[in-house]
Amino acid sequence: MNSLYTYLFLAALLFSLGIFGVFQRRSLIGMLIAIELMLNGASINFMAFNRFLAPDPIVGQIYTLFIMGIAAAEAAIALSIIVAVFRRLRSINIERAQELRG
């Protein structure tokens, strides 16, 4: 169980679930969560590779820490934009946002 491929499989699964979620969800919050799943998939990859393949410099772990930070920033900004849009539309359904088209 404790092999590289377990983690890689988990990462790939999370990433795919994330992609699926982005395309399938119509709710803005849901899409945001799906994107976070994608990032987590990448994080697990970094950690796993770091642990099993290149343990000496802990670059992978550092990378993961940064991803967490970035993800937080991204979520904060995305949420603030979603809130601003919500004030106008009174909805978090992406399909309501269709002022711009053509």
Added chain:
Amino acid sequence: MLPDHLLSWMIFFPLLGAGLILFVPKRYPTVMKGIALAATIPPLWWAANLYVQFDRWGTGFQYVEKVPWIRAFNIHYYLGIDGISVPMVLLTALLSFICIIASWNINEHVRGYFALFLLLDTSMKGVFCALDFFMFYVFWELMLLPMYFLIGIWGGPRKEYAAIKFFLFTLVGSVLMLVVMLVFYFGSVEPATGLHSFDLTILADQSVHQAFLRSHTIRWLCYLGLFIGFAIKIPLVPFHTWLPDAHVEAPTAISVILAGILLKMGTYGILRISYPLLPDMAREFALFAATLGLISIIYGALCAMAQTDLKKLIAYSSISHMGFVMLGMSVFSNTTAINGAVLQMFNHGTVTAMLFLLVGVIYDRAHIRDIDSFGGLAKTMPVYAGYTGLAFFAALGLPGLSSFISEALVLVGSFQQYKIITITATTGIILTAAYFLWTMQRVFLGPQNKKWADLPEISLREAFTLTPLALIVVLLGFYPMPVLDLIGATLKHTVAMVVG
């Protein structure tokens, strides 16, 4: 006294005028027109001097100016003229001068009109003098901008359509030329420096072509690309549809420039670029080009016959006449035909300029150009009828007038190589005669149309624009040597190069 760098002066002097016009306050339109006129006189004087001083026996380029322009691409500011350029430069200078006078009645957006016109003048002269492929291309494209606006702003009712059609058609040809130009650039290495080159004189040397540029497919495609580009400009028949629209909608002076000079750039480009760079393909394409020439002659004449709009008729007659040029240029077994072709380029420039000016005269007065609505105009405007008669007879190739000689030379020369095509082309002359005479009859003879009974006679300004052209038409009809002298040596060289 001639300045140093004569060609540069000649090319860029009108541009100086254009710059000056931009600073004239709006309330002095006449000053702008004056400046425009003044900007075309010195180039005309220089062109005349060039004509006198040009060494008729030299085959090389004269008045050469060459300075590095962009070293990164080995582009040179490279000007020079040979026997083919001189008549074209002279024609450009003359028609620019005449067209400024013919545009005197332009009264809206005067500043823009004359500034753009002078820009057009610069780019046309640049095309005829450039010896660097890149420079040639820049001038070639530069011409499109003023032309688009001149047709689009000052044109007739369907000006927007005509302007964009002109632009799109020509740009298709241009971008193909651009691709071919770059293929040649990378396909050749200057022996002296080891650099790639845009220099047309170097590219003409087949030994500088690299291996991949020697492959038949590449050469064939390159020639095709260039040919389409130039054929659109000439225009040969499948590529001609922009021309009637552009001519009909353009203001008089611009029609004159279009027919008188722009069309010649197509054939000039073939002589200057396609033949020297790809002589083997020139031979291979000769029959095809001659056939297209023939189709243009016949198709143009037939279409002209069906027109009721005077301007459209002349536009189609241009297609027909340029067909003769293409036919003559496709003959390499003798130099008669190609001499005739270049002479025809010059003659068509003068004759068709007269025709468009004459249409402009009547349109300014009657505001229609419908052939059938006139009648008996010879009584109302005898002088006008006289000029028109001369122009029509010149256009239909009456012996004693200039076009007769050039068309005869083309037919005599091409008969040696393409018997059937030449014989068929002769019917084109008959058709041409038919539609011009028929038009003549409908407009000038017959019962006088009372509606136009009090049209004023041709004005002094208009007569002034027509007379020099009329003189040239008559003079070259009797004695074509002034032009043939000029082009003979160069064309002999060209044909020798193509035949190999």
Added chain:
Amino acid sequence: MIPENFIQSNLQGISFIGPELILTLAILLILLVGVLLPYWRHRILFTILAVAGLAGSVLPLWKLPQPAPDLTYLSNLFVWDWLTFLSKPFFAVVGVLTILLTQVTGEIDNSEYSECTILVLAVTMGMMLLVASTDLLMIYLAFETMGILSYLLVGIRARDERSGEAALKYVLYGAFTSGTMLFGFSLLFGLAGSTDLLAISQKVAFASQHPQDRLLLIVAILFFLAGLLFKTASFPFHFWCPDVYEGAPTPITAFLSVGPKAAGFVLFIRLFYPLFATGHDATIYEAVSGLDWPSILALVSAITMTLGNLAAIHQNNLKRLLAYSSIAHAGYLLMGIVSLSDLGLRSVVFYLVVYLFMNVGAFAVVAMVASAGGSEEIDSYRGLGARAPYVCVAMAIFLFSLIGLPPFAGFVGKVYLFAAVIYKKIYWLAVVAALNTVISLYYYLRIVKAMFLEKPTETIQIQVPLSSRVLLLALLVPTLGLGIYWQPLARVVSGMF
């Protein structure tokens, strides 16, 4: 125990990020001023501070050593080559133009102005860092700095419905594609066990020999492409572009269309050439064996330009039209990337510089006309040539330059790109691009036609202030000048690769 020379070298390395540090100082200063003087929020003050910060950021460049391809600093996070060196002034100019454009047009309210300048400076800093990075971690951080802050910039007019919607779309697409790219990074890290591009490139050359590793590489490249094609607004990640460009405030649109796009292309050069191409010393590169990414990109290029141009034909909103045109230009620019040669890289850089002036110019005119009482719709440009001749002539020049007609700079840029693909004998792409030029002529000329050929529908006088005219002139000079004599710029880009 940290070795002495490690600290030493890092302290030295700090001088190399001088431009970024100065920008940070400027950002802090503006923030401070904005907080301390809440009732004195004059635009001009922030403008001066921001422009001074950007101008100051390029000053350290004179003090720094000669760039070299192998000169790295801060523990190999960054490289100090000519691309880094020259991209700093490039992005500084992008920033300055954006700030000035924001200043002269009234699209962004005074209440949001200081935040706007801060964000522009911060994104500029992100772009400067991005192009210098040679480490996957740093690339990701800089990429996100640039990305996340530009989402905010798009949505800065919070009360405007379109601005908010644009920001929403931008952030969702952006987060999605950067997540995808990050997954690609993680795979590459797994392959090489390092985030240093140099180390990775050696592993890649080795790994491409083995079939199962090659598959991993191909997946990684595809994931990479998601992020890069998104930033450069290329097919198939271009959908956000028209909406975001239309919804964002026009100066910000101009900024996005040249800044992050340019950064995206530089990142292409930074990532793809060291990692997936060999032959650094030669003038021609070769794709790492087994990975035919240039062919994929050539196809992407052809599709991108065709799609952008065809979609632009029907647009009536000028910002939207220019957005599609910017997609098409991304397609043209990709031609330089796929040509795998020094000439190709030069052509990309040359075109980016030229594109900066002409595209910002076109957007500037749109912004000026809109703020002078017109609108962004093509209808309000009818007969504008007679009412605002200076602005319209400038617009015509920018548009002709975008088409690629001589004697304007866009023509030279196009010649460079065409030359790059013809040099590599990818003739079909050259012909596709040539025909695309003709298509693009049609829709650009629609604007020119409306301005000069059509009669005005309204008679409101369009007054363009002097400051706007000066700004336009500053954009016109390079657009015209580089079209007539571009040897200086040609020399600069020739020295880069």
